[in-house]
Amino acid sequence: MKVGILGTGMVGQTIAAKLAENGDDVMIGTRDVQATLAKDKPDMMGNPPFRVWHDKNHKVKVGTFADTAAHAQLVVNALSGQASIEGLKMAGEKNIAGKIVVDISNPLDFSKGMPPSLFMSNTTSLGEEIQKAFPNAKVVKTLNTVNAYLMVDPKKLKDGDHTMFVSGNDAAAKAEVTAWLKKSFGWSDVLDLGDLTTARGSEMAVALWARVWMSTNNPMFAFKVVR
Numbered sequence: 001m002k003v004g005i006l007g008t009g010m011v012g013q014t015i016a017a018k019l020a021e022n023g024d025d026v027m028i029g030t031r032d033v034q035a036t037l038a039k040d041k042p043d044m045m046g047n048p049p050f051r052v053w054h055d056k057n058h059k060v061k062v063g064t065f066a067d068t069a070a071h072a073q074l075v076v077n078a079l080s081g082q083a084s085i086e087g088l089k090m091a092g093e094k095n096i097a098g099k100i101v102v103d104i105s106n107p108l109d110f111s112k113g114m115p116p117s118l119f120m121s122n123t124t125s126l127g128e129e130i131q132k133a134f135p136n137a138k139v140v141k142t143l144n145t146v147n148a149y150l151m152v153d154p155k156k157l158k159d160g161d162h163t164m165f166v167s168g169n170d171a172a173a174k175a176e177v178t179a180w181l182k183k184s185f186g187w188s189d190v191l192d193l194g195d196l197t198t199a200r201g202s203e204m205a206v207a208l209w210a211r212v213w214m215s216t217n218n219p220m221f222a223f224k225v226v227r
């Protein structure tokens with residue numbers, strides 16, 4: 001499948017690498033291809049420059065946000081929360097219309113340090129705001145409640161049967177994304193929360209995620225809904 005991943009951070013890189021390894025035709029999108037490939041210093045988190053990753057994952061094409069959305073049958077939003085709507089506008093309404101947008105972003109505000117706060121919550125969610133801004137796209141919120149490595153390899157944890165949530169207004173799109181999570185990454189417990197208003201729950205769960213991370217000093221954990 002042709003997948004377009006908007007975002008060159010840890011999430012974009014990890015998802016792109018796994019899908020390319022699976023045999024998908026993957027493009028990763030950035031604002032300025034030349035500038036991103038020319039970076040030669042680690043990012044704020046100490047991750048190596050993008051081109052170090054790309055040298056190891058040269059099957060992944062690199063394009064602008066618009067190239068990437070146009071390439072895609074399935075679009076993945078792995079942009080920073082604050083830049084998501086602007087970045088999707090740069091990708092172009094016509095390039096995402098009618099397509100599934102797997103939305104992994106979280107509305108995190110790091111301006112006052114750790115833990116981050118949410119710049120929207122309770123009465124709306126970033127998933128809903130993206131859907132409102134792009135009414136012709138089929139937004140499905142998922143994968144935002146685990147760290148990037150677990151997104152593509154849930155069985156990395158001893159109890160790999162932890163829970164992944166999906167929220168979306170289009171039932172067929174949600175079913176397709178659920179099947180994609182299972183087939184591409186090995187998720188086994190995928191819980192359909194309901195329409196996109198339920199993304200308020202999975203986005204607000206990230207406030208708990210950040211505090212568990214800070215108290216255990218370990219990002220390799222996940223939530224399980226024990227029925």
Ligand SMILES: NC(=O)c1ccc[n+]([C@@H]2O[C@H](COP(=O)([O-])OP(=O)(O)OC[C@H]3O[C@@H](n4cnc5c(N)ncnc54)[C@H](OP(=O)(O)O)[C@@H]3O)[C@@H](O)[C@H]2O)c1
Pocket residue numbers: 006007008009010011012029030031032036077078079080081083086087104105106107108143144145146147148149
């Ligand atoms: N890191 C995790 O493990 C994790 C886990 C769950 C959810 N998430 C969520 O996943 C998303 C991606 O996280 P990340 O850590 O991989 O990357 P990130 O640092 O949050 O975002 C990187 C991407 O955002 C783009 N961006 C930044 N400012 C922009 C602007 N003003 N206009 C347009 N684009 C802009 C960058 O574009 P350029 O390529 O042009 O620089 C880059 O592609 C976030 O919403 C995050 O909350 C992350």
